[in-house]
Amino acid sequence: MILEFLLLGLSEDPDLQPVLFGLFLFMYLVTVLGNLLIILAIISDSHLHTPMYFFLSNLSFTDIYFISTTVPKMLVNIQRQSKSISYTGCLTQVCFGAGFAGLENFLLAAMAYDRYVAICHPLRYTVIMNPRLCVLLILLSLTISIMYALLQSLMLLRLSFCTNLEIPHFFCELVQVIKLACSDTLINNILVYVMTSLLGGLPLWGIIFSYVKIVSSVLKMMPSSGGKHKAFSTCGSHLCVVSLFYGTGFGVYISSAVTDSPRKTAVASVMYSVVPQMLNPFIYSLRNRDMKEALRKLIGRVAFPPRCVICFGLDF
Template sequence: MAQKNLTRPSEFLLLGFSEEPELQPLIFGLFLSMYLITVFGNLLIILAINSDSHLHTPMYFFLSNLSFVDICFTSTTIPKMLWNIYIQSQVITYEACIIQVYFLMLFAGLDDFLLTVMAYDRFAAICHPLYYTVIMNPKVCRILVLVSWAISVLHSLLQTLMVLRLSFCGELEVPHYFCELNQIVRLACSDSFPNDLVIYITAVLLAGGPLTGIFYSYTKIASSIHRISSAQGKYKAFSTCVSHLSVVSLFYCTSLGVYVSSAATHSSQSSATASMMYTVVTPMLNPFIYSLRNRDIKRALKTFFRIAAIKRTLERLPTPVFWSGDFHGLSMGSHRVRHD
């Protein structure tokens, strides 16, 4: 019997990590914990930066944007997966899948561009310190973020529209816990060559381009640090880049691992595990990387918690009550004494 051709299927099946019922509570608890750590960790970074005027600099402005994007990136996939485990279902509707593809591409692109912008910021600070405030003025910082958003929105819109032109048939099983673009294209019955072409071209331009920019920036940074005479000066300059280099390495290595694993095997479990690294683990580790190696962030967090503790203490103190009747009586009594 021929398979039914569906231009717009009603739903997809997300295979996830395992179909074993006894493993579902463990997977649910693990991903819920990682999701909460990711959200609260990145929220603390945003609150610390916004509450401390000393951190209102380009570097921390970009970091707060990165933390916001990481929260959104994780929230695109994990809540749906947790809900499916809770209701014991693997179904995601066609519309929800397309929306998930759109926002995944959007926030993944924003992560990529913001890391590139942050590398440029470190390049300007170390290689051109005298002109840094002119090069990275607030207007330029806002423009860089807006351009990153604009390119990411257009790219994700292009990829989503390309998916909408595909027809599907047969069992629509996605070997992931979310709607991953390459896997959705593989399920199509219609010609997917234009989709593959767009995916590869945009990957070269929007991933290879920023990575080249990051590599160039740090080549110049390394050259400038090498020319610094004092060991203390070298250490100070290099320490401002360690956190960013760690996040860049984590993001690109895990992203590359996803595509290498998906090309080497079609196993549901291995593909989902590889995807988890850059969609969950990387956003979760970013706050730890920046807070543990950054004295300014740690100081801002301590100040934030100290102020919050003082406010809670003040709120618990009893509120003084003034009795107008007593004062009125005292006033009348005094009047009577004077009258007598």
């Protein structure tokens, strides 16, 4: 009966542990606070109650849960100078990590479809992207992601683990856990590659198709450079997030294929499991005028509540 695994982390150098703790604590706090500000700004501003920002708020929720699955346990282990994680905790990380990664894929695809409808079919946008369809897309994405996560977790339960329980990673990543099994893992490996190709490939092809149609429509229907710039600017933030998420994911895959060092692969995995979630709020807030205005109003209300506004005669 396996009671626990050992997470080797990014480095075993004791001098680097305080640095890693401070760095990941900073990234975690920035991610949580930044995404919470995005969510609160969307909720508080009625002008942002549109399908695009509805999907963005769900993406921010997903980013918070995704990073909360992995980083807090790493911080606790560094603080306690421990490497252990329970068998149940490891399976929980695998389940939630796989689920939130899949959900992020589908949300990015839904946001690409929303931009496609807004630019290619602007007169029918409110009819096509109605609240019922938006909620249905979220529920469908969530259902598929949960089924995928549960399937991978159930397939892990059939594996037997022997004496080597060291995971060269800072969290229980699915492939790394499968490598530790001393029983037959052929079915697990096939399932990982097939489901990853489907859940990652289909949304990516949907995003590519949407942007091909967007570029084609803009070049044909908008002769002026100003109209083209305005149309493309509405997609700029989403395109940056997509490039960051899939670019870092492919980078980890290539690094794992090129290098034989699990520790280097673990360092590279930070680029898709932590960095995109931290940068997404900055990308959307800095490149979006409506979001910057909503954040300014939200921060103004928090810093100067109505009672203080009356006291100081300030007008927002």
